[in-house]
Amino acid sequence: MEVILQQLASFSVLIYIVSTMLSMGLKFFPKQFFEPLKDKSLVLKSLAANFVVLPVVTYIILQLIPLQQGLAIGLVLMAAGAGSPFMLKLVQFMKADMAFAVGLMLILSTVTLIYMPLLLSLLIPGVSVNPLSIAGSLLGLIFVPLIVGTVLKLKYTKLAATIQPIFNRLSNIFIFMVVVLYLGLNYQDFITVFGTGALVAALMFVTAAFVVGYLLGGPSKNTRSVLGMGTAIRNSSAAFVVAVTNFSSEYDVMAMIIVVYMLSIILMFIISSSMGRGSKVLEVA
Template sequence: MVLLSLAGTVATLVFVVSSMLAMGSGLTVAQISEPLGNIWLVFLAILANFVLMPLGAFALAKVLWLDEPFAVGLLVLGCSAGAPFLPKLAEVAKGNLAFAVGAMVLLMVITVGYLPIVLPLLLPGVTVDAWKIARSLVLLMLLPLAVGLVFKARYEDLAPRVKPVLGSIANVSLIVMTLLIVITNFDKILDVFGTRAILAGFLFIVLGFAIGWLLGGDDAGTRRVMALGTAQRNIAAALVVASQNFSDPKVVVIVIVVSNVGLILLMPLARALANR
């Protein structure tokens, strides 16, 4: 099981890095920054991810009478935006890929500053190390994305041939990662049956999708990205906070469970959107 867990970690790293390299090698800085010039859309994305989702997590925990550790974990997820899987989901859903990458970067950067300020106010006694969150996001996501963008700018003829290779690596590693996460955490998933935690995770993902869809505007590609991006939370940031600040393992378990539920729900949903 230790080897499987290690393999899952490696698969996750390969997926995140290869997908960011692939995204960067297919886009330009102007393409990413252009959608973020829509101030109203950016405001709605921030509202959805940093106001409505934390409120939704808090409300679900109260309505479903979740145990306190599960409620805390759900709130941590509600405050953690900028999912590394968003560009892949947007690509599968045939959404606005440039907006997906731009929104991911924007939400990641805000999350790094937002968590250390907001979580101690919502959960007294919690301290959040912003640098530890920022370090993983910068090294694994922003840096590969920047490398891909530079490669695209300097080797414009070569980039279209390299991007499909990187995309294939990302696709294979995503499948491997999902299977290994489910296998290695199967016992933890079984432990939450009967606690309403899985129901809370399902409703949380559905709520995020609905919020993003309603606030996504009239453009179909942008609306799909907003819906998927609001529903899929930043598991990397959430796990850093959950593992470093809470002794009860249930806080980490709910983060893992909800993230698995999100992958199981959103990937088929993205494919369904693409077929519309």
């Protein structure tokens, strides 16, 4: 039964990501994704938050809370990867700048392909990272559906407007399934790390990531919220690829990745829901 649920969880992740990217592509014209990214200062701050400040914060956390080697490696893997498509659903809940969120995710996931192998070779000697493995999953699950959606938007605008809500609802259904299934299947991971300091370290990591992104997100509340979410929700797909390739026998590595990722989803859902309610109150006022 557990094997079936694991397969269903993996399938739900795939459907969620593809339907989300299709929905985003069907909703916006290509130029709308790149328009917010013309602000070079904001782009540089976004890159700095994810690839400079957060790794430094991670190092500080590991100095304050010494973890077992496997747990520490799992945290470093999460710090090295950015650009998770899960941030898009949270940004949607907040009613923030969706076009900027998609553009940001594309930039962060692309930079991750180059950045992750370099950072891990410095911090974890002996680790081999195959950028092509990570690139394959990113291209197939993120870039291709987004491009298909934008092409349909450009050539068949009415059709795109008709089917976009369908994929959006599909995305909503499967994000719910993903959260429920992964919480149910991985609750033992949370229990395992109790008493090791890993849970506290993960909580500090996610909270600090959101704060760093929010503070560097520029003067607009919309972009601050988006960058906060984009920095807090890490690219677990890239982390899993590296973990499976290099640390398949070290359960602690996988456990830490799952704990950080599930904590980030839970905390960011709470924050995005709160911000979303705040937006509705302002609209009513």
